[in-house]
Amino acid sequence: MVGSRTCAHLIQSAAGVMIFAEPRFGTAILGERDLAGLADANEELDRVVAQLLSRRPDISTLFLVGSCPSEVIKLDLAKAAERLNQRFFPKVRILNYSGSGIETTFTQGEDACLEAMVPVLPQSGDDSPSLMVVGTLADGVEDQFHRLFDQLGISPVYFFPPRRAANLPSIGKGTKLLVAQPFLSNTVRSLAARGATLLPSIYPLGIAGTTAWLRTAADAWGIDSGVFAQTIAPAVKRAEIALDRYRSVLKGRKVFLFPDSQLEIPLSRFLAQECGMELAEVGTPYIDRLLLEPEIALLPAGTLLSEGQDVERQLDRCRQAQPDITICGLGLANPLEAEGMTTKWSIELVFSPIQGYDQAADLAELFARPLERRRRLKI
């Protein structure tokens, strides 16, 4: 991260506890000398990068991440990455993207990071069809999807990002994109610009979401609908049994979503459609119609969708709505609990494996748990 002390502080405080960030993150903190032009910011950055790489010889890919201050002073990290690549590539590949908080929410940062990798994906040798699943997934979830694609006869299947930086998937005119996360607007557009085709779909949250998502791929591969139904049947059956346990807890409960993770719209679809919950308000930081139109179409008629952030007014509406459960960021959760509301903090949804059949019940459980906790506590 190229930025200020605030950036370093944010990274270490991100989850509300101090995390030992060293294994993956470092901050090049801009000082007065950099701002006053007394020090050449580019030379300084080169020095800091060299220092970091000598401390951590295991690094094979380094992202230079732009921040609010680096954007305002117009520090050109793309040029810096180019310059540093001349020095360090191929031992270390240096990429750049903006993680600036004047532009983006944290999941948009994930989008920007993936987008930065698109230009370095190898060109595929031919135009034969391949499936690229786009978006970070837990290893276990990835394996489950891999098995299902295998059984359906869909291949080859690549996951982007790959588990190891060295295994970047190739891309070409035959590449079909199945998007696993709803916030990857720029990544998808860049992949399309390299010749890939988007398979529009809803997202693999919940049983219905997963079925629709897999069917999108199956249809593109011309898989027989009988074969499809037969292939997914055991997983669907298992998922239904597991999800039933939580449906009774969630059914008829009212949920209010504050804008945070950009997962809000597909989550709401799952909570309404599969868990029988009532949607008081669905707030989301930003709506990309290209990636979310099919999801929005499935929300119950009359759902109040709000885009962007005016936290005080949203709080007013939330108190008015008196929801049974409120999904919000960590800054709001304890104050709302103290007002007597039940909350679920949204960042956990980004960190937990929630996609696919075998995680559908786990996802529902994340919402049932705060309600269950309320029920248990006698204090």
Place this chain on the structure above:
Amino acid sequence: MELTLWTYEGPPHVGAMRIATSIEGVHYVLHAPQGDTYADLLFTMIERRDRRPPVTYTTFQARDLGGDTAEMVKTSVRDAYDRFQPQVMLVGESCTAELIQDQPGSLAKGMNLPIPIVSLELPAYSKKENWGASETLYHLVRTLLLPAVSQVPLPRRDRPGRPQANIIGPTALGFRCRDDIQEVKKLLAAIGVDVNVIAPMGATVADILRIPEADFNICLYPEIALTTCNWLQRNLGQPIVKTVPIGVGATRDFIAEIGTLTGIDVSEVLTRSQSDTLGNWDARRLTTAADATTSRLPWYSRSVDSTYLTGKRVFIFGDATHAIAAARIATEELGFTLVGIGTYSREFAKEVRAIAKQHDLEAVISDDYLAVEAAVAEAAPELVLGTQMERHIAKRLGIPCAVISAPIHVQDVPARYSPQMGWEGANVIFDSWVHPLMMGLEEHLIGMFKEDFEFAEGHRSHLHQVLAPEPASAVVPQRTSPPWSADGEAELKKIPFFVRGKVKRNTEKFATDRGISLITAETLYEAKAQIGR
């Protein structure tokens, strides 16, 4: 530009937030982008606060930059005033807004709101969190008290009755401030001094206005309070009590200092505090509800089971207040040997250097945790007293550790009463520093029964879980030392494993220093004789 993998302090506007959050009736309008709103969760998660900090962010975006970001400041100030009806408003900016130079403080002052506006200019690229907190407290107090200062004569304190003190310095996200306040109140009650105002933590704006009524100020955490206390001394003539009562000796000094200042005879309080064994197990003591008037630390430390603490090598790092206090407790009250000390509070480097010098050490004055890690590795201590960062360093090096200083972690805000100051604070410190160490008898028994399966090689105290050192500890300085002979190695293996590392290091250093080319059993004992334990 400076590479940072971890920071001891946040930016100065977070310091300002700590002050705003501490005082009721204050609101802080911060010119900052959406990304900076993360700071709310420091308070709502780490301290489990039931209210959001009283902060309104202007949340300007990239597309606003060419346009009228100044207008956004005014809108935010007006909305915040209407919604929260504060009695005082702080207006400032974070690092990004500093670059666009909207001067939000002046803008807000130009709006003619019917409340005092404190304009905060906290340079984000050169200053840090504690400085930001200190400046904010100073400007807030100064703005509110300037009318009182110009009053002639000054509001005098010639009322009858007991002397009164202000306790200045405890803040939100301060290390154990919540409980330290209670201990200090107990000490003052025992001396016969009343508390006038505690600020900033738990104060209202009206309380700040009452600060001049006290006879003196207690500067509880100099990093936060010294600038303000100095101003109050200059302008209101209030003397400052500067002893920080952490540890038994410092608590006694604190009582004595207040005695001298107020003319109260504190000899009885001091004598009571020396009542060694406290009659811990007497019926009279057990059946009384009254708080103990002294600490158990002196007796626990003299109790024979504590002999094994003698000369334990300790490395201390933290803010200046806690590092200085820890050095005194470690050496004078627990009998440890100080092998390293440092602070990230550059403003108090002089004081920490002075302590280091007393122990023939070079103080580590740094906010670069990599430098601290290297210093810890080099000093090879048996106990590290530090921040959460040093806890990680110690874990990596397999050394026991206790946390003594901010930056705070959710674990530093325990549910139980857990002060650092006063008599109970000394009790808490005894327990939390000594428990991570393996007990003396335990060491011997493990040595004797090390062949038994449950005492497998590497067994340590159940209280101290040792993790395998991570490979990334590239900072540990590599020394080339002479090889060991077979008999030297055999002799080394006979030494209990928990001291073996140290003996090995000492012997190798001894051999290197003398130019010995092969370390034999003889060398080992030669080194032992020369170096001692």
